Amino acid sequence: METDRYKSKCKALPYLPKPSLLRLKMAGVGNMMAHTGSLMASFIFVWAMFQQYFPRELIAYFHKYSKRVMSFFYPYIQITFHESTGERFVHSEAYTAIEIYLSSNSCLQAKRLKGDILKNSQTLALSLDNEEEVADDFRGIRVWWAFGMRTSKAQTFPSLFRQESVEKGYYKLTFHKRHQDLIIGPYLNYVMAEGKAIMVRNRQRKLYTNNGSFWSHVAFEHPATFESLAMEPRKKAEIIDDLTTFSKAGKLYARTGRAWKRGYLLYGPPGTGKSTMIAAMANLLAYDVYDLELTTVKDNTALRRLLMETSSKSVIVIEDIDCSLELTGQRRKQKSGRAEGDGGQEGDIPINKEDDGGHNSRVTLSGLLNFIDGLWSACGGERLIVFTTNHVGKLDHALIRRGRMDKHIELSYCSYEAFEILAKNYLSLDSHHLFSIIEELLGQVKITPADVAEHLIPKETSGDATLCLINLIEALRVAKLQEAAVKEAAEEDNEEEKPSGEEGQAATAAVV
Numbered sequence: 121m122e123t124d125r126y127k128s129k130c131k132a133l134p135y136l137p138k139p140s141l142l143r144l145k146m147a148g149v150g151n152m153m154a155h156t157g158s159l160m161a162s163f164i165f166v167w168a169m170f171q172q173y174f175p176r177e178l179i180a181y182f183h184k185y186s187k188r189v190m191s192f193f194y195p196y197i198q199i200t201f202h203e204s205t206g207e208r209f210v211h212s213e214a215y216t217a218i219e220i221y222l223s224s225n226s227c228l229q230a231k232r233l234k235g236d237i238l239k240n241s242q243t244l245a246l247s248l249d250n251e252e253e254v255a256d257d258f259r260g261i262r263v264w265w266a267f268g269m270r271t272s273k274a275q276t277f278p279s280l281f282r283q284e285s286v287e288k289g290y291y292k293l294t295f296h297k298r299h300q301d302l303i304i305g306p307y308l309n310y311v312m313a314e315g316k317a318i319m320v321r322n323r324q325r326k327l328y329t330n331n332g333s334f335w336s337h338v339a340f341e342h343p344a345t346f347e348s349l350a351m352e353p354r355k356k357a358e359i360i361d362d363l364t365t366f367s368k369a370g371k372l373y374a375r376t377g378r379a380w381k382r383g384y385l386l387y388g389p390p391g392t393g394k395s396t397m398i399a400a401m402a403n404l405l406a407y408d409v410y411d412l413e414l415t416t417v418k419d420n421t422a423l424r425r426l427l428m429e430t431s432s433k434s435v436i437v438i439e440d441i442d443c444s445l446e447l448t449g450q451r452r453k454q455k456s457g458r459a460e461g462d463g464g465q466e467g468d469i470p471i472n473k474e475d476d477g478g479h480n481s482r483v484t485l486s487g488l489l490n491f492i493d494g495l496w497s498a499c500g501g502e503r504l505i506v507f508t509t510n511h512v513g514k515l516d517h518a519l520i521r522r523g524r525m526d527k528h529i530e531l532s533y534c535s536y537e538a539f540e541i542l543a544k545n546y547l548s549l550d551s552h553h554l555f556s557i558i559e560e561l562l563g564q565v566k567i568t569p570a571d572v573a574e575h576l577i578p579k580e581t582s583g584d585a586t587l588c589l590i591n592l593i594e595a596l597r598v599a600k601l602q603e604a605a606v607k608e609a610a611e612e613d614n615e616e617e618k619p620s621g622e623e624g625q626a627a628t629a630a631v632v
């Protein structure tokens with residue numbers, strides 16, 4: 121521990137390590153070296169006390185050679201990272217990255233820690249307390265980090281003309297000079313990258329929504345995860361794998377000159393978990409979410425601005441794309457009054473529904489496609505774009521072709537495997553004697569996971585899991601009867617519409 125006595129000694133002898141660090145290091149160098157070192161230290165200490173009585177030339181000569189001698193006996197390099205730099209106390213990014221790196225890696229070796237919510241973070245982080253130190257290993261090399269506080273004079277607001285004492289922290293890195301290249305290069309780069317990555321993972325993520333051409337945001341705190349998402353485990357694993365591969369493939373995208381983006385199309389009936397999956401995606405990758413409401417965007421210029429403002433590590437979502445866009449091939453031909461490929465740009469029809477009147481052609485499909493294909497290539501960064509629809513058949517092929525929408529995921533009615541996940545989530549049940557009945561019924565009835573989940577929420581009056589399952593079975597049986605009735609009615613309609621033999625012949629004769 122750094123005592124006052126030691127502090128004053130250190131001032132005079134800047135090349136000596138702190139006693140505990142010295143102890144740590146000397147263990148590897150050997151006792152003999154330690155004794156020689158302390159002899160040298162004592163000698164330098166005495167010299168520092170009496171140097172005022174010697175001529176200047178002798179002092180300069182001594183300083184020059186004492187450094188060489190010291191670096192022989194104390195072959196360690198120290199680098200200090202201050203919390204803030206310059207007169208205006210600009211906060212140092214390196215300092216924050218080191219703090220976060222140490223708090224997740226080496227901190228627990230220390231005996232005295234501080235707990236705090238770090239800047240831009242939402243989780244409690246532990247960091248070294250004043251005058252604490254820890255060791256860290258990198259590729260078999262040991263380095264030491266120590267934390268300290270220093271007092272500086274600063275001009276503080278509002279009293280800009282008065283200087284006040286401010287306490288600022290610093291981290292000191294100590295390593296053997298023989299490892300200088302490894303530590304100053306790869307190790308420090310690793311610490312910075314790791315610290316920043318942890319910071320991104322722990323930051324308060326945001327959900328952005330646009331009102332017209334402007335984004336506003338709230339904290340994104342959706343609890344959905346892939347674990348709680350009800351879908352076939354094999355399909356789920358495939359999606360998780362695809363997402364994690366994408367998020368780690370920055371170098372591949374850079375090497376191949378492609379924009380680091382990936383498009384997903386989620387389709388299926390309402391209540392099958394499309395929005396839930398988007399939240400799970402964002403939570404898995406620790407991305408922000410931009411929920412883009414296209415119908416309120418004024419024109420292509422506004423759309424471009426909105427998209428340019430999205431940050432890296434984000435999911436850009438356009439929900440119910442079929443409702444935002446009037447895009448089917450048929451509709452396009454009707455609207456433009458010409459066939460596809462007669463010179464018009466791919467998808468150059470207006471998107472906004474207000475454009476139906478034919479005036480003020482504003483946000484267009486081609487505008488959207490241009491942004492997806494081109495713009496982000498220049499922006500860099502890591503982005504997912506997700507479209508959802510309840511009617512995949514309605515979408516223009518130009519919008520969903522591979523390369524734009526790289527992965528098409530169908531979210532469908534509740535399977536038995538999906539039900540098992542819901543039962544675990546809602547009722548903490550792995551098995552139950554009623555499961556077999558539910559399995560049989562789910563094979564016969566189309567019901568969404570949202571509807572199943574609704575029956576599995578334990579009611580306040582009776583939180584009984586069995587009762588929830590009985591209610592679900594009841595609902596499945598009712599749905600089965602309804603489906604049968606609808607089918608029967610449809611068959612009857614068909615029978616009625618079908619002309620009888622004689623009527624049919626007469627009708628054919630009339631046409632001929």
Ligand SMILES: Nc1ncnc2c1ncn2[C@@H]1O[C@H](COP(=O)(O)OP(=O)(O)OP(=O)(O)O)[C@@H](O)[C@H]1O
Pocket residue numbers: 348349350351388389390391392393394395396397510531569570571573
């Ligand atoms: N696959 C699922 N796994 C877990 N919960 C689900 C799933 N599908 C639906 N739910 C539950 O049902 C609710 C509604 O689902 P969600 O909004 O994700 O469906 P959606 O397909 O996006 O519907 P819409 O097309 O109407 O937007 C969710 O809040 C969730 O609780």
